[in-house]
Amino acid sequence: MTGPEHVYTISAEWTGNTGTGTSSYREYSRDLTVRASGKPDILGSADVPFRGDPARWNPEELLLAALAQCHMLSYLYVVTTVGVVVTDYRDEALGTMIEDGKAGGEFTQVVLRPVVTVAEASMVDAARTAHKRASELCFIARSMNFPVLHEPEIRVAS
Numbered sequence: 001m002t003g004p005e006h007v008y009t010i011s012a013e014w015t016g017n018t019g020t021g022t023s024s025y026r027e028y029s030r031d032l033t034v035r036a037s038g039k040p041d042i043l044g045s046a047d048v049p050f051r052g053d054p055a056r057w058n059p060e061e062l063l064l065a066a067l068a069q070c071h072m073l074s075y076l077y078v079v080t081t082v083g084v085v086v087t088d089y090r091d092e093a094l095g096t097m098i099e100d101g102k103a104g105g106e107f108t109q110v111v112l113r114p115v116v117t118v119a120e121a122s123m124v125d126a127a128r129t130a131h132k133r134a135s136e137l138c139f140i141a142r143s144m145n146f147p148v149l150h151e152p153e154i155r156v157a158s
Helices: 059-081 120-137
Strands: 011-014 032-035 042-044 088-091 094-098 105-112 114-118 147-149 154-155
Touching: 032 088, 042 059, 059 094, 059 105, 059 114, 059 120, 059 147, 059 154, 120 147, 120 154
Parallel strands: 105 147, 114 154
Antiparallel strands: 011 032, 032 042, 088 114, 094 105
16 A cells, blocks of 8 residues: 655746857856745756856755765654754765766765764764664665665764
8 A cells, every 4th residue: 555645846046048058068157046836936057067156056966965964853753762862963965976987977876874863872872873763764875776875973962
């Protein structure tokens, strides 16, 4: 039996026509705007090596952000089910992408490195174990064709 289906919609609009469209590789900006109803716009571009604007989000960063956010939200849910009180959670995620030499490429892995602070020392083991279950629940990580690894650090609130 399958569960409910969820459908998501966004619009992505290229805003980088500098006057001659895509007349050549160097003649257009990679700027774009991503929109979803009722939310702030996301100003996007390509990554700098692909002639993008470093002040805007690129797709690679957005993918990494989606994975980190999904794991965080899944984790916060899981700890509530096992009696762990988290008082702080921060992640410094790292993604590795390799170009294939044919104008393409792919991510080879993402490492999430959450630093989680729990209320009591007795919660440390359960807090560490909860990352495995959170990984199983994260829809985004489950949809990837590369490993999404976890290197958690658990701290006790002082």
